[in-house]
Amino acid sequence: MTRRPYVRPLHPHWWLRDRRQFLYIVREGTSVFVGLYSAILMDGLIRLAQGREAWETYLAALSSPLGVTVQVICLAFAAFHAVTWFGVTPKAMPPLLVKGEPIPARTIIRGHFILWAVLSLAVLLVLGG
Amino acid sequence: MTKSNEPFVWMPFGAGGMVAALVTPALILATGVLLPLGLLDLSYDHIRALAAGWIGKLIILTLVALPAWHAAHRIQATAHDLGWGGGLGLKRVCYGTATFVAAVSLIALLKL
Amino acid sequence: MSETITIRVLRYDPDKDAEPRFDDFIVPYRDEWVVLDALAYIKEVLDPSLAYRGSCHMAVCGSCGMMINRQPKLACHSFIRDYRGQLVTVEPLDHFPIERDLIVDQDGFIEKLSSLYPYLVTEHDKPLSEGPNLQTPAQLAAFRPFTQCINCLLCYAACPQVAINEAFSGPAALAIAHRYNRDSRDSGEELRSEITDSHHGVWDCTFVGACSEVCPKNVDPAAAIQRTKISASFRWLKARLLPGGTP
Amino acid sequence: MDVIVTDIAIVGAGGAGLRAAIEVAEQNPSLKIALISKVFPMRSHTVAAEGGAAGVVKPNDSFDLHFDDTVSGGDWLCDQDAVDLFVRAAPEELTRMEHWGCPWSRDADGRVAVRAFGGMKTERTWYAADKSGFHMLHTLFQTSLKYPSITRYDEFYSTELLVEEKRCTGLVAIELRSGKLVAFRAKAVILATGGAGRVFPFTTNGAIKTGDGMAMAYRAGVPLKDMEFVQYHPTGLPGTGILITEGARGEGGLLTNRDGYRYLQDYGLGPPDPWPRNKAMELGPRDRLSQAFWHEQQKGRTVETPFGDAVNLDIRHLGEKKIDERLPMVRELAISYVGIDPVHAPIPVRPVVHYTMGGIDTDIDAATPLPGLFAAGECACVSINGANRLGSNSLAEILVFGARAGRSAIAFAQANPHGSERAAKARADEAQAKIRALFLNDGTESAPALRRAMNETMESGVGIFRTEESLQQSCAVLADLRTRFAQVRLEDRSNVFNTDLVQVLELGAMLDVAQTMAEAALTRTESRGSHQRLDYPKRDDEDFLAHSIASYSSGERPAIGSRNVVITRSRPGERIYGGGGS
Ligand SMILES: Cc1cc2nc3c(=O)[nH]c(=O)nc-3n(C[C@H](O)[C@H](O)[C@H](O)COP(=O)(O)OP(=O)(O)OC[C@H]3O[C@@H](n4cnc5c(N)ncnc54)[C@H](O)[C@@H]3O)c2cc1C
Numbered sequence A: 001m002t003r004r005p006y007v008r009p010l011h012p013h014w015w016l017r018d019r020r021q022f023l024y025i026v027r028e029g030t031s032v033f034v035g036l037y038s039a040i041l042m043d044g045l046i047r048l049a050q051g052r053e054a055w056e057t058y059l060a061a062l063s064s065p066l067g068v069t070v071q072v073i074c075l076a077f078a079a080f081h082a083v084t085w086f087g088v089t090p091k092a093m094p095p096l097l098v099k100g101e102p103i104p105a106r107t108i109i110r111g112h113f114i115l116w117a118v119l120s121l122a123v124l125l126v127l128g129g
Numbered sequence B: 001m002t003k004s005n006e007p008f009v010w011m012p013f014g015a016g017g018m019v020a021a022l023v024t025p026a027l028i029l030a031t032g033v034l035l036p037l038g039l040l041d042l043s044y045d046h047i048r049a050l051a052a053g054w055i056g057k058l059i060i061l062t063l064v065a066l067p068a069w070h071a072a073h074r075i076q077a078t079a080h081d082l083g084w085g086g087g088l089g090l091k092r093v094c095y096g097t098a099t100f101v102a103a104v105s106l107i108a109l110l111k112l
Numbered sequence C: 001m002s003e004t005i006t007i008r009v010l011r012y013d014p015d016k017d018a019e020p021r022f023d024d025f026i027v028p029y030r031d032e033w034v035v036l037d038a039l040a041y042i043k044e045v046l047d048p049s050l051a052y053r054g055s056c057h058m059a060v061c062g063s064c065g066m067m068i069n070r071q072p073k074l075a076c077h078s079f080i081r082d083y084r085g086q087l088v089t090v091e092p093l094d095h096f097p098i099e100r101d102l103i104v105d106q107d108g109f110i111e112k113l114s115s116l117y118p119y120l121v122t123e124h125d126k127p128l129s130e131g132p133n134l135q136t137p138a139q140l141a142a143f144r145p146f147t148q149c150i151n152c153l154l155c156y157a158a159c160p161q162v163a164i165n166e167a168f169s170g171p172a173a174l175a176i177a178h179r180y181n182r183d184s185r186d187s188g189e190e191l192r193s194e195i196t197d198s199h200h201g202v203w204d205c206t207f208v209g210a211c212s213e214v215c216p217k218n219v220d221p222a223a224a225i226q227r228t229k230i231s232a233s234f235r236w237l238k239a240r241l242l243p244g245g246t247p
Numbered sequence D: 001m002d003v004i005v006t007d008i009a010i011v012g013a014g015g016a017g018l019r020a021a022i023e024v025a026e027q028n029p030s031l032k033i034a035l036i037s038k039v040f041p042m043r044s045h046t047v048a049a050e051g052g053a054a055g056v057v058k059p060n061d062s063f064d065l066h067f068d069d070t071v072s073g074g075d076w077l078c079d080q081d082a083v084d085l086f087v088r089a090a091p092e093e094l095t096r097m098e099h100w101g102c103p104w105s106r107d108a109d110g111r112v113a114v115r116a117f118g119g120m121k122t123e124r125t126w127y128a129a130d131k132s133g134f135h136m137l138h139t140l141f142q143t144s145l146k147y148p149s150i151t152r153y154d155e156f157y158s159t160e161l162l163v164e165e166k167r168c169t170g171l172v173a174i175e176l177r178s179g180k181l182v183a184f185r186a187k188a189v190i191l192a193t194g195g196a197g198r199v200f201p202f203t204t205n206g207a208i209k210t211g212d213g214m215a216m217a218y219r220a221g222v223p224l225k226d227m228e229f230v231q232y233h234p235t236g237l238p239g240t241g242i243l244i245t246e247g248a249r250g251e252g253g254l255l256t257n258r259d260g261y262r263y264l265q266d267y268g269l270g271p272p273d274p275w276p277r278n279k280a281m282e283l284g285p286r287d288r289l290s291q292a293f294w295h296e297q298q299k300g301r302t303v304e305t306p307f308g309d310a311v312n313l314d315i316r317h318l319g320e321k322k323i324d325e326r327l328p329m330v331r332e333l334a335i336s337y338v339g340i341d342p343v344h345a346p347i348p349v350r351p352v353v354h355y356t357m358g359g360i361d362t363d364i365d366a367a368t369p370l371p372g373l374f375a376a377g378e379c380a381c382v383s384i385n386g387a388n389r390l391g392s393n394s395l396a397e398i399l400v401f402g403a404r405a406g407r408s409a410i411a412f413a414q415a416n417p418h419g420s421e422r423a424a425k426a427r428a429d430e431a432q433a434k435i436r437a438l439f440l441n442d443g444t445e446s447a448p449a450l451r452r453a454m455n456e457t458m459e460s461g462v463g464i465f466r467t468e469e470s471l472q473q474s475c476a477v478l479a480d481l482r483t484r485f486a487q488v489r490l491e492d493r494s495n496v497f498n499t500d501l502v503q504v505l506e507l508g509a510m511l512d513v514a515q516t517m518a519e520a521a522l523t524r525t526e527s528r529g530s531h532q533r534l535d536y537p538k539r540d541d542e543d544f545l546a547h548s549i550a551s552y553s554s555g556e557r558p559a560i561g562s563r564n565v566v567i568t569r570s571r572p573g574e575r576i577y578g579g580g581g582s
């Protein structure tokens, strides 16, 4: 018959046409930098195993202009990752009930931010010796 | 319909996302900002000492390997989203790299 | 009816058009008018051939989902006054085949929903003489948000995974499955897990979250899916680690 | 043309149609069911019902009390055998809905909660927050997916019944997505097509409530019963006609006029207790409340709004928490459509056409006088609603009589063979030719103009209060419109989703239905329930304790006959509300 459904193909730049979708791809994109930083850490472990001298070169590389630039970019994306990750935590866990009432999403998100601050402080203290 | 084995990759992905969110920013802050500024001293002895015990090794491995896995999972998924291949090949490359990062880190830690 | 607004509508008549095109209409409107009223005006006064769906005019029947200025919206719940001074572009819902003008083919959704055992599954039929089941308000609250879905499919239009993976069950269908899984009277979760835990069940979802943002009824399908992923992971572990579990 | 052969065809997939389909599927899984609907089932207008469904559950309640409320609420025009059966079956049906997963609201101890409703002596209305119909419809739809014997034909617009030798043998429908005409041959047909509120301009009814099934039956020679009884709901939002549920008053909402005065006490509904008292004041029956509005309007005591006169519905004293918990949708609707947050200000409301008490003539087994044809739900008139339906009785009715229609259809289908294929084809070809004529002939009349004229004359002549003169005038206008309709012009000549064609066909149905309403109202020279004649203000049991029966006579005005009401135990008495009632 005359029925002829038209399928509009997904726009090749669908994620650039919509703020929400763009932020999604940026959120996912953060993983490139998270991954990159894991590689940097892996490198550090290799150097550590190779001995004091190798470790010193590693630290120097971290502090080089290139090293700093790369890491600052990584930091920005990692922070964006953290914020977006905490933002969805209430959806990603079963509702927690306190006296029969579910804990509000805002409280759960706030709890994660507090944990973030505490752990970050702990990391810095441990590394600082 | 057969059930998917996705939990095998998804659970470490989720854990990695949590680690990357809670701890990674502080680590980058330390190595990428405070260290170059001279506000933090990551001396060889101190760091070695941190990695000396079993618990230390385990924690460090977690901090390196899980975010790597998290990244691998997201990268292959996003590539699929953007229509860049995203087939089995890419999956192998991504998860393979993450496994490699984990394995090398483990060997390095064991050598300490 | 003093002010006017320009409404640009995507048109497609398979009898005449090779592919969709846009038509502009200038519509005088009143303050309480929604986009659906403007479409009714166009159909009645300007172009009777315009095809669209809509019935209840109160955001409950789910008929009138469409893209309004590229956002999935209910036409009966989008006030023209909020678009004052803008060009309003109205298109059929993204990610569905267009039958004609603003009408899309929704059969795919119904099939996906049907496959998920979207009804109460119980071990025995309870005789009527036993009366209604007991269910406390707290037990009701545990699944109530997920009962609010009006099947408007805005979430499907918002979710890129629906477009990328044709077989993906999609947000609303999975939210409804979750609704039954969380119902204290139901024991069909195992049955549903055959579908929810499969690749095109929850695992096609990459937690974009757009589904929940556009949902006019606050159903939060994204949460339903994430929680199902967690249960699915437990089921997966159990099947592999526990004796008697079948991998 | 396609021919689909099935055992039982059901037109309409709202609450009544779905319930009927499930009943057939459960009772006899070997029967093939075709469930035909012009919209997807969950779009059916049952979805819009807010308040709830009545069924006796509380220990201090009884079938007799529900019976009495219903019969007196209906101003003694109900068939009492039907009401008896109805009140007994209602709790069972509502329990069954619970077993199917309907998320009824609950008391703290986990039992199903019930609320007060207009005209009901005690709390017996089961509800699911303020989306009762929505939850019932989705529960029924989703449950129906369980049964392989139900084949759905979504978005098929049914145009007429197949009748062969005084028996209904199927129907004809247009598949909207292709424009194809399809003949359904069935051993039994159930009509469950809902109401016809759209014949009026200002209504709570969705765009799809155009009385198609009533018109189909009527044209096939089945009479329409009690069509003059059209219910106005007292609390619709001015402008859009969106309904503010009676639940708002059940929870304690107050109606006040421009002076903040609870005017209902002036119309025999007092005393004005500060708390909700069943069957009094705001919880009086709908006809009385709507009529009181009209009187207030005449006295100039209503509130003027940009969308016409209104009165105030005040729920502020319930507080934000209770409003959000019990009446979330009311708040949402008021904010969206009249820009008023009921937590802080009263909601302007006015009476609005809501429900058609009349409908296809059926007996208590949902059987119409045409063998093989059954009807249930708002399109049918059994009659349990009499001259005025009590709120929350119809959601229970669609279940009780939907199920009964299913059972009756099974019995009929098991006892009778299919009609002949040749006759079906011939009839379907005629139907095809009629539609083709619309496509080929260049009519001169504009459908929207005819519809507007119909709406106007129904409101002005057949509204809350009627007179000989107003009705005469409306009858004349409607007769004229029907003649003009023969020259209606189809603007859209495409095949796929030709919604212009659907609207034209719906208009044809509405004109037929409107005509029966106006003509029956003209004949009934008394006032009863929702039918109020300024020129005959009293109820007249001598002459009019009887149903009106409107029969089709092609092209002409309907013939209006009458049939006695079935009275078993409740003699007509005075309808007493307010303090006198308790
Ligand atoms: C706003 C509102 C609130 C209400 N609140 C309450 C309440 O609180 N309590 C209460 O008891 N009652 C209430 N009612 C009344 C009650 O909801 C209805 O009477 C009842 O839902 C009717 O159900 P039904 O199955 O008969 O028809 P509907 O639900 O209207 O279904 C009709 C079906 O027929 C189909 N159909 C119609 N014509 C055709 C055709 N030509 N071809 C194919 N299919 C066709 C439609 O697609 C639809 O599926 C309310 C009504 C309204 C409008």
Ligand code: SF4
Pocket (backbone or CB within 6 Å): C148, C149, C150, C151, C152, C153, C154, C155, C156, C171, C172, C175, C211, C214, C215, C216, C217, C218, C219, C220, C221
């Ligand atoms: S989940 Fe929300 S957006 Fe999706 S179909 Fe249901 S109501 Fe619509």
Ligand code: F3S
Pocket (backbone or CB within 6 Å): C158, C159, C160, C161, C162, C170, C171, C204, C205, C206, C207, C208, C209, C210, C211, C212, C221, C222, C225
């Ligand atoms: S938008 Fe899509 S990817 Fe998942 S969270 Fe919602 S279904």
Ligand code: FES
Pocket (backbone or CB within 6 Å): C036, C054, C055, C056, C057, C058, C059, C060, C061, C062, C063, C064, C065, C074, C075, C076, C077
């Ligand atoms: S018309 Fe019903 S949801 Fe918009």
